[in-house]
Amino acid sequence: MQSRRKLVYPILCSVFIFAFLSVTWGGEISKGKFYVVGTGPAGPENITLKALEIIKMADFILCSKEHSGPFLKYFKGEIIEDVFDWLWQYKGKSFKDLNEEEVEEYLVFRDKKANALVEKIREKVNQGHNVVLLEGGEPNIFSQCHFIIERYGSDEVEIVPGMNSFCAANAAIGKSIIPAYDSQFVVLTAPFLISDNMLESIAPFSPTVIVYMGMDLLGDLIRKFKRYFPGYTPVAIVCHAGFESKEKIIRGSLDNICDKAGSNNDFMCLIYIGRAVVGKPFTTFQEGLSIYLRRNKFFDE
Numbered sequence: 617m618q619s620r621r622k623l624v625y626p627i628l629c630s631v632f633i634f635a636f637l638s639v640t641w642g643g644e645i646s647k648g649k650f651y652v653v654g655t656g657p658a659g660p661e662n663i664t665l666k667a668l669e670i671i672k673m674a675d676f677i678l679c680s681k682e683h684s685g686p687f688l689k690y691f692k693g694e695i696i697e698d699v700f701d702w703l704w705q706y707k708g709k710s711f712k713d714l715n716e717e718e719v720e721e722y723l724v725f726r727d728k729k730a731n732a733l734v735e736k737i738r739e740k741v742n743q744g745h746n747v748v749l750l751e752g753g754e755p756n757i758f759s760q761c762h763f764i765i766e767r768y769g770s771d772e773v774e775i776v777p778g779m780n781s782f783c784a785a786n787a788a789i790g791k792s793i794i795p796a797y798d799s800q801f802v803v804l805t806a807p808f809l810i811s812d813n814m815l816e817s818i819a820p821f822s823p824t825v826i827v828y829m830g831m832d833l834l835g836d837l838i839r840k841f842k843r844y845f846p847g848y849t850p851v852a853i854v855c856h857a858g859f860e861s862k863e864k865i866i867r868g869s870l871d872n873i874c875d876k877a878g879s880n881n882d883f884m885c886l887i888y889i890g891r892a893v894v895g896k897p898f899t900t901f902q903e904g905l906s907i908y909l910r911r912n913k914f915f916d917e
């Protein structure tokens with residue numbers, strides 16, 4: 617009897633320690649993760665292997681109906697929300713058509729929706745699930761997902777990079793974007809960020825300018841550029857870059873690109889402005905260099 621009593625105490629302690637460790641370690645082990653995955657500009661051929669693996673192991677997916685189509689065959693998890701469906705819409709209208717009062721309401725609505733979504737994601741992750749938000753192209757360039765990411769600590773979300781649409785468009789143009797003649801930098805921008813002040817100050821450096829989301833404002837954009845850049849400055853518009861069957865390039869100059877583009881206001885286009893789009897900058901550089909060398913400038917000193 618005495619010896620049995622001696623055994624009860626260590627057994628109870630072991631059971632208690634085991635139960636405690638299962639709860640704490642078990643909880644840790646079973647926690648899932650929230651990923652934001654860049655899917656590249658043009659379907660599964662342009663996604664990275666890492667991004668595809670994460671999509672395949674996702675338990676829950678947030679994506680736009682519009683751009684998730686080609687990836688559906690890789691989904692094993694459940695689509696829980698089309699974030700992009702409500703992000704730019706309010707009361708059946710596009711955010712662009714809202715009046716001032718509606719804009720105020722829309723911002724409050726968006727904030728509430730975003731908070732609810734973050735709660736939903738956290739809940740799933742805490743239950744041990746992997747939640748994946750798909751973002752077209754690269755998640756850190758003109759992406760829509762940062763209004764969600766910013767609500768998380770950096771240790772709570774993993775961003776998986778993707779190919780940006782300008783990589784695919786560069787390949788379509790087939791020219792060196794930088795170096796490009798006398799261009800000293802590349803500018804990635806959008807119409808709503810371009811001011812007269814900005815154009816006036818960058819024009820002397822002949823940059824290669826790449827404009828996102830610009831087609832519905834093409835006329836205004838080109839008029840603005842012509843105030844500071846010569847009319848013969850080359851322009852190329854690359855639409856659906858990376859899509860084998862849909863890719864299209866419209867080429868021209870500031871003087872004639874609007875006529876060439878006609879009524880095309882396709883959202884999926886990038887507008888390139890600068891000499892890079894026509895050139896062979898290295899050949900030009902070498903030609904310039906040989907003239908320079910022949911003049912013995914390098915050897916004078």
Ligand SMILES: C[S@@+](CC[C@H](N)C(=O)[O-])C[C@H]1O[C@@H](n2cnc3c(N)ncnc32)[C@H](O)[C@@H]1O
Binds near residue numbers: 757758779858883885
């Ligand atoms: C909201 S931004 C998203 C950019 C995206 N995060 C990226 O890395 O490419 C959408 C804009 O990207 C550009 N874009 C996206 N995919 C494209 C493609 N395949 N071809 C040309 N432009 C594209 C267009 O200018 C479009 O208006």
